[in-house]
Amino acid sequence: MTANAPTPGPIPLRPSRRRVRHETVTLAHGGGGSAMRDLVEDVFVSAFAEQQDAAQAAAPLEDQARLPLADLMARGDRLAFTTDSFVVHPLEFAGGDIGRLAVCGTVNDLAVGGAVPVALSCAVVIEEGMAVATLRRIAASIAATAREAGVRVVTGDTKVVARGACDKLFITTSGVGVIRSGVELGIARARPGDVVIVNGPLGDHGAAILAARGELAVETSVASDCAPLNGLIGALLDAAPDTRLIRDATRGGLAAVLNEMAEASAVGVRVDESAIPIRDEVRGLCDLLGLDPLYLGNEGVMVAVVPTGQADAALAALRAHPLGGMAAAIGAITAERPGLVIMDTPFGGTRIVDLLVGDPLPRIC
Template sequence: MNDHTIPGIGSDGRITLAHGGGGTAMRALIDGVFLRAFSDDPAAPQEDQARFALADLAALGDRLAFTTDSFVVDPLEFPGGDIGTLAVCGTVNDLAVGGARPVALSAAFILAEGLDLALVRRVSASMAACARAAGVRIVTGDTKVVPRGACDGLFVTTTGIGVIRPGCAISIAAGRPGDVVIVNGTLGDHGAAILCARGDLALDVALGSDCAPLNGLTDALLDAAPDVRCMRDATRGGLAGVLSELAEASGVTVRIDEAALPVRPEVAGVCEILGLDPLYLANEGKLAAVVPAAAADAALAAMRAHPLGREAAVIGRLEAPASGRGAVHLANRFGGQRVVTMPSGEQLPRIC
């Protein structure tokens, strides 16, 4: 089905309010775009819910994980991805860092009147490709159309379920003094790429988002180091936000070494020009893992053996807090120290 065979789509190839009205135009949009991209069998009966065999889920683990997120990135397409890949990766990664094997996603779309249908097709195709790469299915969803100007083009909400492997007890509150902090690669790539893609600044920098599903990496890490204490993907708020949450929840001092932080020269340059800190920039394919010191070598080797962890690095350690309260301390390249605080605002709007 091409754009002109979908009722309501004229020569301009744009979404109209009819596509959210519950009638033939909406049915044709769902069938011709979303089912075509996401369904293994578009001709199968379409129920109001996805259904799963409990035995199949139980074979993967002993607990369900459930997460949801909304995505409002600007621009909708950017080097290294688009809002669709962002939605799939963000939800898959939220499950994976809890030790879950992602199983299925839902996807809800809010479309603005006048949105280019070709863009909707591209986003749907990239979502489908990313879901296949992550080994998950998009099994249910929803579509709404709002009047022109009521949303900035396209918003996506994804919800995911996964199954947590037996014996896995990952928690933001599980960090202990002596544990090691590892990241799987360079920091701030997504935030810097989005900033440059907006075109508001005359920055001639070739940067792409690090958007990637991390469940293959987390599986490899947990196979090699089953005693991982905590994993978090460093999205909004960046690594600084993740480590601040860890310090507070676990009641520890997180001491990190600036010289050990992997940051691309291009990202460092953008941050220097604009007065930003890569610790606070968003990532969409990076996680921080906290592991016992005895498991650090195995964890680091497992990460570096995976395509998404080749630049993994140990960046710090956990210590008992001097004041009784958790905090994050960074040792800089000049021998000094500073406290890294929780982000108090947003460095960049609509980053994910």
């Protein structure tokens, strides 16, 4: 399912009259015949077609997307490319689903490098027996989230595997973006005196996934923070053009990002526990289950390191954006104890924030 420049061809990228004739996915839907064509055109092509302009909608499906180089070069001077796979359980949860997660995750991986996301690919591995209605909702969510982020899904692939070979649905998305001239971000660029900033509360995604599984009989009103951060990051870079680095705090949470930057930049990181925004519901759930919110995964939280002279402007820009209302400066980069993350506790003590060996909540993204 690929969008490209107009050329003659028999399979237009526009809403199709072909329809899936089953309520659940069968192995025939991955066999390359008419059943597969029904699934691809009815569920995926129709969902993504409204993203295309008239010329693209009239184009056939080819085996590759074709992106005009002139359009890319007009946006910046370097190409950014990323890929990620998503295997979350359950597929749908408060605040999102695996489709929204896939788009946001790939868009955010581009944006934290300073790139403006342009186009995505989307490959799906579907387990035999999956409800077609669920697949339609997820395809619609992919399309809606791509529109929200200002990117297009331009190519993809569909595979169907036998029951038990995967957990209902796996999605792999890749993304292309363009880094604008003058933007230089990198995990090894933190310097002593810089300020560490987050855009919002930690742990919402991990808490939402935990509650959605129902395995521990816990309930929470917290929804996933899953969101495309490219607009927010653009506002940050406009306000603080000398920003050193940006990372999204996904698996491993804030703790993983802070340790990564401390090691790569050969600096110390000192954070104030009382300054870190965490919702009371998330904190209470973590206390109940013996979890630390610093290690919970997020899908709408970014960590930025900015020079101290631009910190106020950065915070003002973030707080003016819908995804940054709870932005906070949580600490600073130091020359002391390079490679370590030290946290000042509310009780006047300190503790080392280290990396966990594994993930306390598997399969969150």
